[in-house]
Amino acid sequence: MSSDWVVRCAQVGKAFQIYKNYNDRLRQVLLGRFKKYYQEFWVLRDIDLEITKGDCLGIVGRNGAGKTTLLQLICGITQPTYGTVNTRGSIAPVLALGAGFDPELTGRENVLIGGAILGMRRQFIIDRLDSIANFAGIGEFLDRPVKFYSSGMYSRLAFAICAHADADILIIDEVLAVGDEAFQVKCLKFIEDYRRRGTILFVSHGLAEVVALCNRAIWVDGGHIRAAGEPKTVTEAYHQALTTEKDDAERFHIGN
């Protein structure tokens, strides 16, 4: 256990509450202390993870394995059901196809609000607007509502904002996958530079990227960390399992 950790998860578990209908939700709020009106869907169980400053942690795993939930817990967007999550420093999350954009607003307006959410001052954002626009490289679409964006434009803008946030921890969730190669190269270059001053959590299905960028990797499977260590070893084990294990629906089972 080192002392310069920036993210520390101790025995963390997360269950989502699954309700059969809306009435049960209301009952849970009003009578929740007497009876449980939901079923639990365990997304993560017993996660122990420590990330030290300057790490670039790759996270791999299949759909529904709990990768995004793990990132949401680290961000503090959702709270763990048990265990504790501690972080040090500011976090800039580029979550899968989101980054909290209001679809009705233009890219520029979303930059202003998205920047404010990340804790940037208005003048600070305005000063960097050109740089952000340049990084995103979406041209006149910056002044069009975000709902007209392609998924590539979306993640370009999301990444551009977070890249300018000067955060201590950068969290990247599958955003690079939808960008074209030119953008991926730009992002990868940014990530390499960023590693010198901050910590990165990097979720990707591109195993080659994980090996190239990260110094550590974890493989999340069925809510557990199935393997951790050298990116090369972890991704190879994961790749091996992908080819041998069947793609069944069992892993989306609700209940205990």
Next chain:
Amino acid sequence: MNEQRALALNGRKTDVLVLTPFVKAWQYRELIRAILWRELNQRFRDSYFSWGWAIAAPLLMLAVYTVVFTTTIKISAAAANDTTHYSLSIFIGLIVFNFAAELVYRAPTLLHEHVHYIKKSIFPSETLVWIAMLRSLVYAAISFAVFLAFELYMTGGIPFTALLIPFLVIPFCLMLLGITWFLAALGAFTRDVSHLMITIVPVLIFATPVFYTASDLTPTARMIAYLNPTTAYIEMARQILLFGSLPDLLTYLATCAISLCIFYGGYLFFDRYRSVVVDVI
């Protein structure tokens, strides 16, 4: 194991101190400003008369209600002898009531409306309630400016007690924040809250002394009317804005105390469910 974990789902321990809601609002002031500014802009951006609508709407409403309640339906003793005073009195009632009603209508769907922020970024969801309140406050302020112009024109003067209006506005806003926090958290769990509000608010306008004054009521009915905290605010606003008299100090202090209770009650409720709301919305 599971029982202990299930308990943790409902109760995340947080320390809420007296100043917590204000400290947090101040901490996120840049965010509040950014979203508030965008919402105000958006509402009028695509329309030709832009802010003119904000002024026209209360005037039209006032004209219709004044005509109806002074000519055909006489529900207030005041309506019979002094039309000007009566219409100004309705105007105050409408401003206060609409301010509250707009928030109450919006509160249950507030978190649903902003789900993209809450789920996809590190977003302090409680600020949405501040933003909603400030937005409604801006519209109320526009109506209020129209009211003052109207009063000046009709009666030739505004009593100087009108300067005391912030002492009514601040506790009223705090009360509305509390109500909105409560309804927003509840509304995240069930859509019924939204339907309930749409059903009861139009009825409440008659249960609140908007078109009449509390003095028109029988003593028993007056007691019931004062159970609705908006009643006290409307009556006190009429006293300082129309009659140039000071409200009864005891009524004022009691109203402030109730408002503060609602404010903190709503905040605590919201705070208690804030972490669960993200998962169910």
